[in-house]
Amino acid sequence: MTDNKRPLKTLDRVLSKAGLGSRTEARSWIGAGRVRVNGQLIQTPDHWVDLKRDKVTLDGKPVKAGEKLYLLLYKPTGYLTTYDDPEGRPTVYDLIKDVGQFLVNVGRLDLDTSGLLIMTNDTQFAELVTNPDFKVPKTYLVKASTLLSDEHLDQLRQGLVLSDGPTKPAIVKRLRDSGKYTHLEITITEGRNRQVRRMIEALEAKVLKLVRVAIGPISIGDLKIGQYRNLTPAEVSLLTQKKDI
Numbered sequence: 422m423t424d425n426k427r428p429l430k431t432l433d434r435v436l437s438k439a440g441l442g443s444r445t446e447a448r449s450w451i452g453a454g455r456v457r458v459n460g461q462l463i464q465t466p467d468h469w470v471d472l473k474r475d476k477v478t479l480d481g482k483p484v485k486a487g488e489k490l491y492l493l494l495y496k497p498t499g500y501l502t503t504y505d506d507p508e509g510r511p512t513v514y515d516l517i518k519d520v521g522q523f524l525v526n527v528g529r530l531d532l533d534t535s536g537l538l539i540m541t542n543d544t545q546f547a548e549l550v551t552n553p554d555f556k557v558p559k560t561y562l563v564k565a566s567t568l569l570s571d572e573h574l575d576q577l578r579q580g581l582v583l584s585d586g587p588t589k590p591a592i593v594k595r596l597r598d599s600g601k602y603t604h605l606e607i608t609i610t611e612g613r614n615r616q617v618r619r620m621i622e623a624l625e626a627k628v629l630k631l632v633r634v635a636i637g638p639i640s641i642g643d644l645k646i647g648q649y650r651n652l653t654p655a656e657v658s659l660l661t662q663k664k665d666i
């Protein structure tokens with residue numbers, strides 16, 4: 422995905438799109454007088470820039486449009502999907518420190534959820550893939566705290582009423598019942614806050630373990646927990662094709 426149709430961008434956006442930092446950080450650099458456009462000191466973050474014509478520098482170094490990066494991270498439990506935690510807990514950004522680019526997370530996983538998380542500097546791609554109307558399916562493995570009946574699984578399939586409205590149809594497979602627990606695989610196309618946990622709670626059970634094993638056609642494969650790999654161009658394009666389940 423490219424931004425070629427919009428050559429004009431605000432100065433803070435140009436800096437953050439170049440992968441140098443967040444827009445908030447960019448604004449503070451601009452305010453601090455570290456940024457020049459065509460040699461002229463600019464301290465207004467909303468200053469319009471055309472990167473094809475204008476020369477932007479940060480601390481005297483030229484700023485170039487960053488390459489698009491798409492990472493697939495296998496997030497372990499215990500890591501927050503946030504850039505900065507006031508309590509200093511580990512975040513997914515600790516796992517991609519060596520990338521040297523500012524990326525945004527595409528959607529979120531709870532602290533106690535592990536599995537696939539895409540990180541990118543392509544904000545248009547991130548917006549598209551998280552847009553519920555675009556319906557990118559996400560598949561989770563769930564360990565429920567009780568044995569769930571076939572009727573329960575049908576309720577998950579058909580949609581349950583949660584506090585923020587009914588859920589859309591889901592694909593649900595019973596994987597196995599072991600002792601007191603049901604293990605299942607669920608695929609949903611929405612990405613509401615704690616959605617899978619709340620769906621299981623609506624059945625008077627709890628989620629004991631939750632792993633996101635696939636986003637659209639991309640699954641965990643050989644990826645090791647805590648590690649990341651680049652998405653291939655083919656995977657990026659598959660994710661941006663509209664699919665219904």
Ligand code: URA
Binds near residue numbers: 530534615617618631
């Ligand atoms: N649903 C949840 O309940 N939690 C997640 O982290 C992802 C989906």
